[in-house]
Amino acid sequence: MKRNVFIFGLILGTILCVNLVYMVYLCYYNPNFESNDVIGYAALVVIFSLTFFGIRNYRNNELNGAISFGNAFKTGALIVLLASTMYVVVWLFYYYLFVPDFIDKYILHVLKEATRNGASATDLAAKTKEMDSFKEMYKNPVFVILITFAEVLPIGLVVALVSALILKRKPQQNQTP
Numbered sequence: 001m002k003r004n005v006f007i008f009g010l011i012l013g014t015i016l017c018v019n020l021v022y023m024v025y026l027c028y029y030n031p032n033f034e035s036n037d038v039i040g041y042a043a044l045v046v047i048f049s050l051t052f053f054g055i056r057n058y059r060n061n062e063l064n065g066a067i068s069f070g071n072a073f074k075t076g077a078l079i080v081l082l083a084s085t086m087y088v089v090v091w092l093f094y095y096y097l098f099v100p101d102f103i104d105k106y107i108l109h110v111l112k113e114a115t116r117n118g119a120s121a122t123d124l125a126a127k128t129k130e131m132d133s134f135k136e137m138y139k140n141p142v143f144v145i146l147i148t149f150a151e152v153l154p155i156g157l158v159v160a161l162v163s164a165l166i167l168k169r170k171p172q173q174n175q176t177p
Contacts, residue, residue, distance in 0.1 A: 008079045
């Protein structure tokens, strides 16, 4: 299982990290970038669907086609945890070394999106206060780690759970006449 988790976790993590760097690049260098949360989360679900193939590969190649729900979920969760950890580590390096002012640009992006979506002056003032609070919390590296894990880990765990439900299979019993 370790080899399987390692291989699929690294593949999934690499794809997640490339997606992260690309999206940050778009938001950071393109002031007219329009984000879409639905498309963003759908992309994460598609990326995390590789967990399904990791569990299936483990079941078919190492367990002779049978796996319990618990073992399938454990395998999927470990793949997701490895990929999410890669995502967090890459974000920490990228943020602190290359885009330390990302939060300032992100706040401008959020306020521009709110304006574009018809937010009133009161709504904008509340959003500005909320984002200033977020910026203050983002100064703490522990918060950065936790919030970055919170971006991807829950989605990956849901995909691992669904994959485990789909892929669980009891061992075939030999029937003798």
